[in-house]
Amino acid sequence: MSVIELGESIPAVTPHAVSVSLPTWSDNVGYEEGQKEIINKLTTGYPRFFIHKLIVAFAEEIAAKYGAPSQQAMLFPTAKTARRCMQFIRSNPPADSSTAEVRVVDLVLDRSKTSSELLLKISPCISAVLFPSDIFSTAKQYWQHSGDGVQSRRAEFCHALFQEGTLVEATVPQPPSGGAQKAARGPRRYQKVSVDKKSFGQAREGSESPKSPVTTVISEARESSQFLEERFGRNLDASLVGRARSSICRRIAGSLMDDAEPAVEFSAKTTLSNRGVADLAEDDVYLYPCGMNSIFNTHNLMLQARGQLKTICFGFTYVDTLKILEKFGPGCQNYGNGASEDLDDLEARLKAGERFLALFCEFPSNPLLKCPDLERIRKLADAYDFAVVVDETVGNFINVHVLPYADVVVSSLTKVFSGECNVMGGASILNPQGRYYSQLKKLIEAEYEDNYWIEDVIFLERNSRHFVSRIEKINENAEVICDVLRTHPLVKAVYYPKYNDSKAFYDECRTPKGGYGGLLSxxxxxTEQAIAFFDRIETAKGPSLGTNFTLTSPYVILAHFQELEWVAQFGVPFDLIRVSVGLEDAKDLKARFEIALKAAEAVE
Known part of the structure; x- marks a missing residue:
């Protein structure tokens, strides 16, 4: 395997990639320290941490047109999400900074300037939060934690309309329709024409160069042409987005298990039970632009449904899950160890009269792969009236059924559900048998805003068609790698659900044919051995997980660099290496790990 150069996208030559190559330990440390020689080489990054350059270019043009010279813009898909960010900034003002100038500019389609049925149907829009530059770090916190920020494909599409003058400020009066207007069409990949390699290239060559300083036209064309020609056989037909969305929801609900089945019409009222719960339907699944956004919105939903109560974070969860529970609402009781003793403490608090909104946990957790005792948690929730929200991203529903224990299950579809590492996505699933179902269903139907961009929907549907068979192969490969690592004398510990102390809790939820997942640490x-191993291992190396290819990272360095002492109290070593196992040939993958272990041996 050839090494992906520092700062290049993972996968390579993919303009909307979800990961970025940080191939050495020192690269990861330098990235966290903000070293310019590292940062300047990054072409992209994980979207909630690194604002895509296409988004930055669009934001700069909006700030230049609508803002003051000292202002920046942050982009959101809708007016509602932008105003949530504005409220967060005003509620968390930086020291010595004024939030008086923070405002929102809403950009909407000027319907008089287009005859495109597609544009009129989807009515694309963007909202920008304008703020003084010294408030950027506060705005970025909201972007990272909430997952509300605009996705890169939507920004690219809307930027083209903005430059044409078809996307205008909502307060600007609309001229009467019927005049001789140039028909705005948006990026070429949305035009419904037959395509082959030759004609697609000619279409690209005939298009105008973008005004953005980010030169991604060639690579974007390469990604789109390869994806569309090899998997679609045509340009994107946006009329299929409803069917694609339906197929995604059906897969998540557990009713669409045939890898080859395309997006087709489906009744949302069909009852399902493949997730271990009766009466689960497609319309109990809600899609979001990313996994963290599903958690953020589920927490908001709980606050609206049950009032301003503190939340429980159980186990060592992903960093932004805890940040959401701490920063948005009345606070959080954190049980970072996720041990039986923590449940004892929680039960004592409940018996003493404390009341909580909900308990959020992962199954299993990232990166220690521990599993909470969901059966006991469910009993406490029923006895003391709090909701249970389980993040199944790492376990996934092919391996485990956690919905019977939860009121809501959340998941990052960016990860193994997609596998391709080229699109973000998230989901929340309501348990129709849950005690709060009727209340939550009524609220979410009133409050839900579908912000999942149409092209991202199309990409995710295609990516997820082989979800079931991919999980089976990944499960097998992960156990092979576990065996290699567990039998090596330099390896101190391997964290994997099959070998952890919490295995019994995992097995309680494991499906009849389920494995133990593709993530291990x-x-x-x-530490010198860990560094030598990481620097030598011939896999992709960067943030994210659940990719079809093996992806390795010094997880704690990337996720908790500024709080290493804090994470240590929960038994999370700073030099831990996390491996997301992919679909490679098992023999080849095993050989790569053995070679990297030889490098660790050389340290001594």
Whole structure:
């Protein structure tokens, strides 16, 4: 395997990639320290942490047109999401900074300037939060934690309309229709024409260069042409988006298990039970632009349904899950160890009269792969009236059924559900048997805003068609790698659901044919050994997980660099290496890990 150069996208030559290559340990440290020689080489990054350059270019043009010279813009898909960010900034003003100038500019389609049925149907829009530059870090916090920020494909599409003058400020009066207007069509990939390699290239060559300083036209064309020609056989037909969305929801609900089945019409009222719960329907699944956004919106939903109560974060969860529970609402009781003793403490608090909104947990957790005792948690929730929200991203519903224990299940579809590492997505699933179902259903139907961009929907539907068979192969490969690591004398510990102390809790939820997943972590007896292993391993190396290819990262360095002492109290070593196992040939993958272990041996 050839090494992906520092700062290049993962996958390579993919303009909307979800990961970025940080191939050495020092690269990861330098990235976290903000070293310019590292940062300047990054072509992209994980979207909630690194604002895509296409988005930055669009934001700069909006700020230049509508803002003051000292202002920046942050982009959101709708007016509602932008105003949530504005409220967060005003509620968390930085020291010595004024929030008086923070405002929102809403950009909407000027319907008099287009005859495109597609544009008129989807009515694209963008809202920008304008703020003084010294408030950027506060705005970025909201972007990272909430997942509300605009996605890169939507920004690219809307930027083209903005430059044409077809996307205008909502307060600007609309001229009467019927005049001789140039028909706005948006990026060429949305035009419904037959395509082959030759004609697609000619279409690209005939298009105008974008005004953005980000030169991604060639690579974007390469991604779109390869994806559309090899998998679609045509340009994107946006009329299929409803069917694609339906197929995604059906897969998540557990009713669409045939890898080859395309997007077709489906009744939302059909009852399903493949997730271990009766009466689960397609319309109990709600899609979001990313996994963290599903958590953010589920927490908001709980606050609206049950009032301003503190939340429980159980186990060592992903960093932004805890941040959401701490920063948005009345606070959080954090049980970072996720141990039986923590449940004892929680039960004592409940018996003493404390009341909570909901308990959020992962199954299993990231990166230690521990599993909470969901059966006991469910009993406490029923006895003391709090909701249970389970993040199944790492376990996934092919391996485990956690919905019977939860009121809501959340998941990052960016990860193994997609596998391709080229599109973000998230989902929340309401348990129709849950005690709060009717209340939550009524609220979410009133409050839900579908912000999942149409092209992202199309990409995710195609990516997820082989979800079931991919999980089976990934499960097998992960156990092979676990065996290699567990039998090596330099490896101090391997964290994997099959070998953790919480295995019994995992097995309680494991499906009849389920495995133990594709995520594992390990530590070495010496940090120098971990560094040598990481630098030598011939896999992709960067943030994210659940990719079709093996992806390795020094997870704690990337996720908790500024709080290493804090994470240590929960038994999370700073030099832990996390491995997301992919679909490679098992023999080849095993050989790569053995070679990297040889490099660790050389340290001694």
């Amino acid at each position: 390990c530590t070495f007896h010496k």
